[in-house]
Amino acid sequence: xxxxxxxxxxxxxxxxxxxxxxxxxxxxxxxxxxxxxxxxxxxxxxxxxxxxxxxxxxxxxxxxxxxxxxxxxxxxxxxxxxxxxxxxxxxxxxxxxxxxxxxxxxxxxxxxxxxxxxxxxxxxxxxxxxxxxxxxxxxxxxxx
Amino acid sequence: xxxxxxxxxxxxxxxxxxxxxxxxxxxxxxxxxxxxxxxxxxxxxxxxxxxxxxxxxxxxxxxxxxxxxxxxxxxxxxxxxxxxxxxxxxxxxxxxxxxxxxxxxxxxxxxxxxxxxxxxxxxxxxxxxxxxxxxxxxxxxxxx
Numbered sequence: 001x002x003x004x005x006x007x008x009x010x011x012x013x014x015x016x017x018x019x020x021x022x023x024x025x026x027x028x029x030x031x032x033x034x035x036x037x038x039x040x041x042x043x044x045x046x047x048x049x050x051x052x053x054x055x056x057x058x059x060x061x062x063x064x065x066x067x068x069x070x071x072x073x074x075x076x077x078x079x080x081x082x083x084x085x086x087x088x089x090x091x092x093x094x095x096x097x098x099x100x101x102x103x104x105x106x107x108x109x110x111x112x113x114x115x116x117x118x119x120x121x122x123x124x125x126x127x128x129x130x131x132x133x134x135x136x137x138x139x140x141x142x143x144x
Numbered sequence: 145x146x147x148x149x150x151x152x153x154x155x156x157x158x159x160x161x162x163x164x165x166x167x168x169x170x171x172x173x174x175x176x177x178x179x180x181x182x183x184x185x186x187x188x189x190x191x192x193x194x195x196x197x198x199x200x201x202x203x204x205x206x207x208x209x210x211x212x213x214x215x216x217x218x219x220x221x222x223x224x225x226x227x228x229x230x231x232x233x234x235x236x237x238x239x240x241x242x243x244x245x246x247x248x249x250x251x252x253x254x255x256x257x258x259x260x261x262x263x264x265x266x267x268x269x270x271x272x273x274x275x276x277x278x279x280x281x282x283x284x285x286x287x288x
Contacts, residue, residue, distance in 0.1 A: 020191075022193070023192060023193060023196050023198055024189065024190065024191040024192035024193055024196065024198075024252075025189070025190050025191040025192075026187055026188065026189050026190075027187060027188045027190075028185065028186070028187040028266070029185065029186040029187065030184065030185045030186075030265055030266065031184065031265075038182065038183075038184070039182075039183040039184075039186060039261075040174065040175065040182070040183075041172065041173065041174045042172070042173040042174075042183060042186065042261060043170055043171060043172040043173065044170065044171045044213055044235055045168065045169070045170050046168065046169050046170075046171075046213070046214075046235060047164075047168040047169040048167060048168035048169075049166070049167060049168055052167050052168065054167055054168075069188055069190070069213060069214065069257045069259070070190075070213065070214035070255065070257050091188055091190055091257070108168075111214065111255065113213045113214050113235070113257065115213070115259070117183075117186060121174055121175075122172070122174065
């Protein structure tokens with residue numbers, strides 16, 4: 001059987017340097033410093049209703065950095081045949097995702113503000129919103 | 145008397161479109177959509193101690209968008225011979241600043257997370273941190 005070419009998937013929890021002084025705290029994101037791309041888009045998710053999950057998609061190519069700048073949220077990821085859950089609960093914890101990572105955002109705290117920095121403008125063609133399609137593209141048996 | 149060349153100063157309160165649905169809210173920042181520059185740097189100010197003010201500088205050239213993504217903060221601005229105070233208290237309120245705006249950030253709420261998107265990497269040469277120098281450069285008599 002011909003093996004389908006696997007698409008890229010990378011995830012990495014990044015510890016961001018907090019700069020503290022007698023005034024308070026500051027965290028900086030800059031290409032080369034702690035993010036491996038130029039930011040083309042930045043968005044915030046907040047006021048998420050209790051018990052609700054968001055996401056349920058993967059990206060074909062785009063790179064993103066997720067940071068919970070207030071409150072906390074769990075990022076449930078599936079990539080490279082593994083499932084992992086990352087708790088983002090501090091502004092100095094960034095989750096870098098590239099490409100084919102199926103992810104959901106769950107258990108938002110009521111005060112959660114989740115920031116996403118992305119390397120490209122919005123493009124619906126980059127989204128995979130169907131889990132079966134994600135599994136087929138990542139050459140993985142759908143375990144359902 | 146020779147008139148000194150005035151340097152650029154622009155400020156504008158921008159109403160950002162909130163995209164709400166039955167899950168919660170989302171605000172997007174994208175060049176062309178609601179910010180007039182590519183983002184080279186993004187930083188967050190949080191955990192600011194009560195009663196403390198930050199800022200006390202102007203930029204020679206750089207462009208910034210300030211948004212309080214959690215809590216509230218006042219941005220005290222002086223530019224073009226006028227003083228104005230902007231209250232940032234919602235993720236859909238952005239304050240765009242360009243160039244020679246002397247500004248301080250005051251009355252941070254304890255839960256305030258102030259995001260700043262900037263059009264350039266950090267460059268100390270772009271900062272004016274001395275108020276008298278700011279006044280001289282903006283061709284204004286220092287009223288002190």
